[in-house]
Amino acid sequence: MNYYTTAETPLGGLVIAEEDGQITRLFLSQEDWMDWNETVQHTEHKETPCLAEAKAQLHDYFAGERKTFSLPLSQKGTPFQQKVWKALTMIPYGESRSYADIAAAVGSPKAVRAVGQANKRNDLPIFVPCHRVIGKNSALTGYAGSKTDLKVFLLNIEQISYKEK
Structure with missing residues (x-):
């Protein structure tokens, strides 16, 4: 199951996605988010503990209070x-x-x-x-x-x- 939440930032509303307790996507535009959401099955808007932490760390980054991220990240690639x-x-x-x-x-x-x-x-x-x-x-x-x-x-x-x- 894929979960997602939104984070209000100085860049606007960003969407963060999670699967199996790992952050898998950060969408910088609503268009990218909508394109992805149309192709993925089983997505649910839910702020899991992992997504809440990602949102908090993004907030700290934009506030100048965070220089590194400590999140479980996962992305597919070669x-x-x-x-x-x-x-x-x-x-x-x-x-x-x-x-x-x-x-x-x-x-x-x-x-x-x-x-x-x-x-x-x-x-x-x-x-x-x-x-x-x-x-x-x-x-x-x-x-x-x-x-x-x-x-x-x-x-x-x-x-x-x-x-x-």
């Missing part, structure tokens, strides 16, 4: 994507890495574009901080597809420097 997502969780709050840095960190220094694709497929943005990955020379690049305004907002919260394209 072994390469899993390595990239794990590497993203190692980027400290307030710091950034380039796509090339992440490619090197996962042992595939030539896989810069694949790192970008893994970031794009990250179902747990903010919790798995793909917004901390920027282009070479601190250039601002896409986030969640084309939602660079969200990336800018998150980078600004963490006071991470970047350059506009």
